[in-house]
Amino acid sequence: MKVIIGADKDGAKAKDELVLELKEEGYEILDLSKEGQDFVDVAVAVAKQTLKETNNGEDKSETAPRGIVIDKWGTDAFMAANKLKHVICANVSDEHSARMTRRHNGALMITLGTAVVGSELLKSCAKAYLEAPFDGGRHMVRIDMVNKMA
Template structure:
């Protein structure tokens, strides 16, 4: 699986940690923000466009709180993004919402928890079934 990842200046250090983890799990990493001085709008935009354009299967964006990147990514047609701060929310947004991007706040979530969130999000499958009705509703909104 190919994972697009990006960060603003506040999330750059955590992004570097997560890249190593993702590669160690056997996935390809598409670093959309090799620069360490971007703002969250630009970094989330790059990851959302990579998912939208089918350059990657899933995306992870890190900024200080996760909320700004979350708002940017959800502006894109076909993107369902969730701001997560624990493993359960990462699991459920993938299972029930078919989220293709998660955002993480580096000022809220430490490295150990962020790694757990990444593993869960990458490995979790979408449940489909009754949840597809809501996914279709979300996708019609854009």
């Protein structure tokens, strides 16, 4: 699976650690981080690339690319990403929420904040999200409702 990832200056160290671990586990990584980039720019870049590679979020298969953005709090990048049509992004700080946002919401991407979660929990949340399948079925009704709002 391809992971499209990005971080601002506050998330760069955690992002680099996560990238190393994900590569060891066989994930393909596309790092869109750029020096001096603001969290809004990072979130939008990751969201746009993930949309592009998933046919506007329609590909929810287990092998479909997914996005991860890391900054200081996670909430700002989360809000920026969700401004784009077809993006379903969740700000997570625990493994259960990371897993369930993929299973029930088909989340295209997640955001994580380094001031909220420590290094090990951040990695664990990312892995829970990446390993979770999309359950589909009755959950598509809500996803379609949200997409119609944009």
